[in-house]
Amino acid sequence: MNKLTKNDAPPTSFGDKEEKISAQLSIIKNFAIDLIYLKEEGELAWYVAREVVEKLGFLDCVVYFFDKQDNCLFQVAAIGEKNPVGNEILNALRIPIGQGITGTVAKTGQPLLVEDLREYENYIPDLTEESLSELCVPLIFEGELLGVIDSEDNRAGFYSNEDLEFLQSVAALTSSRLGMMKKDRALVASQKRTRQVFEAALDGMLTFDSNGIILECNKAAEEILGVSSDVMTNQNVKQFLAPVVNETTDLQDKSWINALIDILGHGIRSERQIHTSDNKVISVEITIVVVELTDEKVYTTFLRDISRQKQVEKERVKALQEAEMASRAKSEFLAIMSHELRTPLNAIIGFSDFLTGQYFGPLGSDKYLDYANSIKTGGQHLLKLVNEILNLSSIEAQEKTYQKEPLNFPEAITDCTTLMMVQAEKKDISFETHIPDGLGQMVADRTAVNQILINLLSNAIKFTQTGGKVELFVSEKEGRHYFTVADNGQGLPNKEVKELLTPFSRGDSNAHRAQEGTGLGLAIVKSLVEAHDGELSFESKSGEGTKVTVSFPSGKATT
Missing domain, CATH: 3.30.450.20 (PAS domain)
Known part of the structure; x- marks a missing residue:
């Protein structure tokens, strides 16, 4: 197809108005038919310029699309001086919305026919040919700006109202096809995303x-x-x-x-x-x-x-059943041990007590008395061990019941502190309690609290040298009661502190002193504290002493 300049004669001339209208109808009809086969926006723009506008006899046409991101129009197709060869556009302009005739049409959404550009200050010249008249119509689909179609001529008053109506019809068809292309792309993209989600x-x-x-x-x-x-x-x-x-x-x-x-x-x-x-x-x-x-x-x-989940659930149920069976077996074993061990131990302790008391006369040799005392001491130690094992087991199995009640201090722990005072005096250790006046009540099991303090204080006294000091601090802060047992005894290295909470662990490397305890005291303390939603912490340094702090929620008394 030969390209025209504005100085060339129009490729088509119409004898009268009716002939021009007939030609317009033919162009529009062919355009409407060919729209079906136009699949790309650029292809459509070139078709409009060459097969529609040019065939009407216009010397110039430029199709602009709207760049929403930059808010400007850019040239995508043209005829005349702007298109010397192929699909090339000379001096492809980008016109901001609101500037020039095309920018004004894009901004207002209204077509514009300018009969004499010399009287229009907003005109933006393009290339070398001087234009004197211009016709521009917007491309709008469902209220959205898509671009404009613009035509210029070097003759003043060249365009008529019929030309304006014709170009508006072309713009309407073009906008509809552009809008459908956009929707088709969105649909394809949506279908692709849906398919990807479907497959994923x-x-x-x-x-x-x-x-x-x-x-x-x-x-x-x-x-x-x-x-x-x-x-x-x-x-x-x-x-x-x-x-x-x-x-x-x-x-x-x-x-x-x-x-x-x-x-x-x-x-x-x-x-x-x-x-x-x-x-x-x-x-x-x-x-x-x-x-x-x-x-x-x-x-x-x-x-x-959910086969895997069902299998895991089946294994979990099986494991739970096995654990319950093991727990029952443990409970049965402990019940048997309680009876089978406690009964003979009580007899051993009782008879050895008779022997050491020599109620039925002298034993004769002092060796017999020493042996009887050893039997009594060993029996008492073994009985204590059995009782603490049973106690720890019942706590861990959550079989132990607690009678929580409002506790007042120091009355609630008087028996405990009195007993510890006696133990401390035997070793010439200073024992002091620090309980402020007006300390609030704490709701807890009285026996459990005393057992915790007895175990902690006994350990402190046991591992504090003669002439040392053991202190008990009781305080209340932010809804919790704090009990701190501090001593200036031998202390422990940090690596051994965690081991203290392990059953049968002893904090003394001296074999003679280590055998004095069962190694269950702190394990029982830990379990009792946890049963009361409490917290247990240790601070110890070798050669300087140990500080153990237990905290409990203060709780509220129930009526």
């Missing part, structure tokens, strides 16, 4: 029609059922959901789908077992949703393989 879904998805014929399925469904989508597509969904679906149901009976929905619950997940392609039974969560289309219903089944 972890749940298996089977879509089928009202006859049960599978329309499509995703990769997860293939993996769960062990069947490829090529095999499943166009097959009846029943054969892949057995035994969820009753196999005796007539495949042609459409009511089976409603029956299936009634069983599973519309949009509600249900646990079922189905067969895979290799006749393996798997557990799945399954549901069906219905999409109402214009003239049909489409069903989508969602499958989630």
Whole structure:
């Protein structure tokens, strides 16, 4: 196609108005037909310039598209001086919205016919040819600016109102096609995203029609059922959901789908077992949703393989049952040990007490008396060990009950501090208590609190040298009561502090002194503190002493 300049004669001349209108109608008709085959925006823009505007006899035409990001118009197609060869555009302009005739039309959304550009100050000249008249119409689709179509001529008053109406019709068709192209792209992008989500879904998805014929399925469904989508597509969904679906149901009976929905619950997940392609039974969560289309219903089944979860749950239940059996066995063993060990130990301790007391006369040799004392001491130690093992076991098994009550201080721990005072005096250790006046009540089990303090204070006295000092501090802060036992004894290295809470652990490397305890005292303290939602902390340094702090929620008394 030969390109024209503004000095060339028009390629088409019309004898009269009727001939021009006839030509316009023919151009519009052909344009409307060809629109179907125009798939790209650029292709459409060049078609408008060459096959529509140029055939009307216009010497110049430039099609602009709107760049929303930069808020400006840019040239995409042209005829005349702007288009010397091929699809090339000379001096391709970018015109901000609101500037020049094209920018003004884009801003207002209204067409503009300028008969004499010499009287229009907002004109932006392009290339070398002097234009004297201009016609510009906007491209708008559903209220959104898409661009403009602009034509200039070097003759003043060249364009008529009929030319304006014709170019508006061209713009309307062009805008509609551009808008549909945009929607088509958005639809394709949406379908692509939907497909990607469909394929990436972890749940298996089977879509089928009202006859049960599978329309499509995703990769997860293939993996769960062990069947490829090529095999499943166009097959009846029943054969892949057995035994969820009753196999005796007539495949042609459409009511089976409603029956299936009634069983599973519309949009509600249900646990079922189905067969895979290799006749393996798997557990799945399954549901069906219905999409109402214009003239049909489409069903989508969602499958989630929960075989692994069911197996884990089965193993968990089994482990729980085994733990309960072990707990019962432990309780039975402890009950037997309580009876079988305590009974003879009490007899041993009682008879050795008679011997050491020599109630029935002298034993003779002093060696016999020493042996009797050793028997009594060993029996008492063993009985204490049995009692503490039983005590710790009942606490850990949560079999021990607590009688929580409001406790006032120092009255609630008087028995404990009196007993500890006696032990401290035996070792010539200074024992001091620091309990402020007006200390608030604490709701807790009195026996448990005293047992905790006795164990902590006994340890402090045991591991503090003669002439040392042990202190008990009781305080209240921000809804909690704090009990701190501090001593200036031998202390422990940091690496050994954590070991103290382990049953049968002793904080003394001296074999003779270590055997004086059972190694369960602090383990019992820890369990009792936890049973009261308390906290236990240690601070100890070798050669400087130890500080143990226990805190409890102050709680509220119940009436």
